[in-house]
Amino acid sequence: MRNPHAGLAFTTSDEEISAVLQDVSIPTLMLSLVHMTGDPELIRGHLKPAGLFLNEVQGYMTEGDKAEVRRLALEIIGNYRDQGCPEPAPIPTELLHEMMSWLVVEDVPDEYVPMLVEEMELDGTSQRPAPDPAAAAAREAFPVVVIGCGQSGLLAGIRLKEAGIPFTIVEKNAGVGGTWWENSYPGARVDVGNHFYCYSFEPSDRWSEFFAQQPELQAYFQGVMTKHGIEPHIRWETEVLGAEWDDGSATWSVRVRGADGTEETLTGRAVISAVGQLNRPSIPEITGQETFDGPAFHSARWDHDVDLTGKRVAMIGAGASGFQIGPTIAPDVEQLTVFQRTAQWMFPNPNYHEHVGPGVQWALRHLPFYGRWYRFLIFWPGCDKGLEAARVDPDYQGDQQVAISEMNDFARQMFTEWITSQIGDDPGLIAKVVPDYPATGKRTLQDNGSWLRALTRDNVELVRTGIDYIEPDAVVTVDGTRYEADIIVYATGFHATRALWPMAITGRDGVDLRELWGERPAAYLGITVPGFPNLFCMYGPGTNLAHGGSLIFHSECQMRYISQCIDALIDGDHRSMEPLQAKYDDWHNRTQAEIKTLVWAQPSVKHSFFKNSHGEIHGLSPWRIVDYWSWTHTPDPADFTIT
Ligand code: NAP
Numbered sequence: 001m002r003n004p005h006a007g008l009a010f011t012t013s014d015e016e017i018s019a020v021l022q023d024v025s026i027p028t029l030m031l032s033l034v035h036m037t038g039d040p041e042l043i044r045g046h047l048k049p050a051g052l053f054l055n056e057v058q059g060y061m062t063e064g065d066k067a068e069v070r071r072l073a074l075e076i077i078g079n080y081r082d083q084g085c086p087e088p089a090p091i092p093t094e095l096l097h098e099m100m101s102w103l104v105v106e107d108v109p110d111e112y113v114p115m116l117v118e119e120m121e122l123d124g125t126s127q128r129p130a131p132d133p134a135a136a137a138a139r140e141a142f143p144v145v146v147i148g149c150g151q152s153g154l155l156a157g158i159r160l161k162e163a164g165i166p167f168t169i170v171e172k173n174a175g176v177g178g179t180w181w182e183n184s185y186p187g188a189r190v191d192v193g194n195h196f197y198c199y200s201f202e203p204s205d206r207w208s209e210f211f212a213q214q215p216e217l218q219a220y221f222q223g224v225m226t227k228h229g230i231e232p233h234i235r236w237e238t239e240v241l242g243a244e245w246d247d248g249s250a251t252w253s254v255r256v257r258g259a260d261g262t263e264e265t266l267t268g269r270a271v272i273s274a275v276g277q278l279n280r281p282s283i284p285e286i287t288g289q290e291t292f293d294g295p296a297f298h299s300a301r302w303d304h305d306v307d308l309t310g311k312r313v314a315m316i317g318a319g320a321s322g323f324q325i326g327p328t329i330a331p332d333v334e335q336l337t338v339f340q341r342t343a344q345w346m347f348p349n350p351n352y353h354e355h356v357g358p359g360v361q362w363a364l365r366h367l368p369f370y371g372r373w374y375r376f377l378i379f380w381p382g383c384d385k386g387l388e389a390a391r392v393d394p395d396y397q398g399d400q401q402v403a404i405s406e407m408n409d410f411a412r413q414m415f416t417e418w419i420t421s422q423i424g425d426d427p428g429l430i431a432k433v434v435p436d437y438p439a440t441g442k443r444t445l446q447d448n449g450s451w452l453r454a455l456t457r458d459n460v461e462l463v464r465t466g467i468d469y470i471e472p473d474a475v476v477t478v479d480g481t482r483y484e485a486d487i488i489v490y491a492t493g494f495h496a497t498r499a500l501w502p503m504a505i506t507g508r509d510g511v512d513l514r515e516l517w518g519e520r521p522a523a524y525l526g527i528t529v530p531g532f533p534n535l536f537c538m539y540g541p542g543t544n545l546a547h548g549g550s551l552i553f554h555s556e557c558q559m560r561y562i563s564q565c566i567d568a569l570i571d572g573d574h575r576s577m578e579p580l581q582a583k584y585d586d587w588h589n590r591t592q593a594e595i596k597t598l599v600w601a602q603p604s605v606k607h608s609f610f611k612n613s614h615g616e617i618h619g620l621s622p623w624r625i626v627d628y629w630s631w632t633h634t635p636d637p638a639d640f641t642i643t
Contacts, residue, residue, distance in 0.1 A: 023359020145268035150178020153274030187328030205364035242504035322491030346447035382548030533576035
C-alpha cells in the first residue's frame with residue numbers, strides 16, 4: 001500500500017504546477033524535492049532559508065533564490081509526474097536529521113530526532129506500538145469507560161478500537177469536539193497552526209485557514225470520528241456523575257445520567273478521564289447580576305438565538321475568548337463595552353486570519369512528505385524554546401515587576417512596540433492596553449491587529465475600572481460610572497484549577513479524589529494516581545501547555561502510554577495497576593519546584609486561571625516537550641504497584 005504521506009498521484013499540467021509554486025512554502029518544497037529525487041545535494045548548495053520565525057512558513061529567502069527553487073521544482077515535479085508519481089524511497093534517519101536542521105536553520109539536537117521522526121512519520125512508517133494479536137480474547141474481556149469525547153476522548157476511542165478493546169465513551173454534549181463543540185462564540189478559532197493542531201495520524205489537506213475557526217475544527221473531529229467508526233461507542237448527552245472503584249471485582253462502577261434524567265451504572269476494568277481542563281464555565285458573582293433584564297450568557301454557552309445587531313453589549317472579561325469575540329461582534333453592535341481586569345500580552349502574527357491558498361492545498365495533497373515537513377516547520381519554533389524563555393533568571397537586575405530575565409525584557413519591548421505601533425499616540429489607551437506584568441506571564445494571545453483595531457472604533461470602549469454592581473439595564477463600575485447594556489457576555493473563563501470537577505471519583509478504601517487533591521491536583525506524569533487503580537487521565541494535572549507544543553501532541557503521548565498500561569494489564573492477566581506513592585510524590589514535588597522557576601508562577605502575575613487561591617500552579621506542565629515525550633514513551637512496570 002502506498003505510504004499515505006507520499007501524496008496522491010497527479011497529472012497536473014506544467015502551467016498549473018507553476019501557479020501552485022507561487023503559493024507554497026519554498027523551504028518545505030525543497031525537502032519534498034529531496035524525497036522525489038533522493039538527492040540530498042539539493043539542500044547542500046547555496047539555496048537555503050536564512051532564518052525561521054514562529055508562524056512564518058514562507059521562509060526567509062531572497063526572491064532570486066525562491067525563483068531558482070521554483071524553476072528547479074517545476075522540472076523535478078514534472079519528471080516525477082511523467083514517471084507516474086512513484087512512491088519515494090525511504091530516507092535514512094541521518095539524512096532526515098540533516099533535512100530538519102536545514103529547514104529550521106539551526107542544529108536540531110540529537111535527542112529530538114526520534115521524537116520528530118515518530119511524530120512526523122518522516123521515515124514513512126508508523127512507529128506507534130501495535131497491540132499483540134495473540135491476546136485478542138483477553139482484550140474483549142477488558143471493557144473501558146472513557147469520559148469525554150473531545151480531542152483526547154476521541155483519540156482514546158480510536159486507539160482502544162484498534163486494540164480490539166470494548167469501550168464506551170460517555171459525553172455530556174450532543175456531539176464530538178469538547179472545546180470545539182462548546183465554544184461556538186463569534187470569532188472562535190484555534191491559536192496553534194492547524195497543520196500541526198490535528199492528530200499526527202490524521203493530517204488534513206483541507207484546512208481553509210491556517211488557524212481554523214470553530215465550525216471547521218468541530219467538523220474535523222466529526223470526520224475523524226466517522227472515519228474510525230467511533231460513534232457507535234458513544235453515549236451522547238450523558239454526564240458522568242461519579243465513579244467508584246471496587247477492589248473485590250477490580251472494576252470501576254461509573255454512574256451516568258442521560259438526557260432524560262435516567263441514571264445508570266456502567267462497569268469498566270479501567271476508566272480513562274478525558275474531560276479537559278477548560279469546560280466548566282466560571283461566572284464571577286457580581287451584586288445585582290440576577291436583576292439584569294436582558295440576555296446574559298457565558299462565552300462557552302453562546303446563545304445563538306440572541307441577535308446582537310444594533311444592541312448595547314457589555315462584555316465582562318477579555319482573555320483569549322473575549323479577545324476573539326470583541327473584534328468579531330464590534331461591527332454589528334451599537335455599542336460594545338469591554339470590562340477587562342488585566343491587560344493581555346499578545347504575540348504578533350499578521351497571518352492569524354489568513355486563508356490557505358489552493359497551491360498549498362495542492363502541495364499538501366500531492367507532493368511527497370510536503371505536509372509532514374510543513375507540520376514540523378510549525379511545530380519546531382514552539383518546541384521547548386518558549387520554556388527557556390519563560391525561565392526566571394535569579395540574577396536578573398531589572399525591574400522584576402515587569403520582566404524576569406533579559407530575554408523576557410526583550411520580549412516585553414518587542415510586544416509593546418507591536419501594541420503601540422497600532423494605536424498611535426493615545427496615552428490613555430496605551431496605559432490601558434500595555435500589561436504591567438512580565439511578557440508571557442499569562443497565556444499569550446495571537447494577534448493580527450484586530451483586537452486593537454476594534455478598541456479604536458467609535459462604538460467600542462475598553463473599561464479597566466472594576467465592576468461594582470449590575471442593574472437591570474447597566475453595569476456600574478466602582479467609580480460610579482453607569483454603562484448601559486442590553487446584553488451581557490461573560491467571557492470570564494473556566495474553573496480551570498478544579499481538576500475532574502464536579503465528578504465524584506472514589507478510589508480504594510473509599511478515598512474521594514477531590515478531597516485527596518483539594519486545590520492541589522496531581523498525577524504521576526499527569527496520568528495516574530495512587531489509590532485509584534486503573535484510572536488514567538488524559539490532559540490531567542500538570543499537563544496543560546503554556547509554552548508551546550499542542551495539546552493534541554500531548555494527548556498522543558498520554559494515550560500511547562495508557563494503551564501500553566492497558567496492554568500490560570491484559571497481557572499479564574493482572575487485576576490492577578497504580579503508581580507507587582513515592583513516584584507520585586517525587587513527580588509532584590519536582591513539578592512544583594520546576595513551575596516556581598517559570599514566569600507563570602511569579603507573584604507579579606496577579607490574576608491568572610493557572611493559579612489556585614494560594615497562588616500555586618498545578619495544571620500546567622513545566623517540562624520540555626521532548627522530555628514528556630520520552631518519559632511517557634514506554635511505561636516502566638517498576639513505577640507501579642501491579643496486582
Ligand atoms: P481566561 O483567559 O481565564 O479569561 C477570563 C477573563 O475574565 C479575563 O479577562 C479575566 O481577568 C476575567 N475575569 C475572570 N474572573 C474575573 C473576575 N472575578 N473579575 C473580573 N474579571 C474576571 O478565559 P478564556 O478567555 O475563556 O480563555 C481560557 C483559555 O482557553 C485560554 O487561556 C486558552 O487556553 C483557551 N482558549 C484558547 C483560544 C484559542 O485557541 N484561540 C481561545 C479561547 C480560549 P484576569 O485576566 O484579570 O483574570
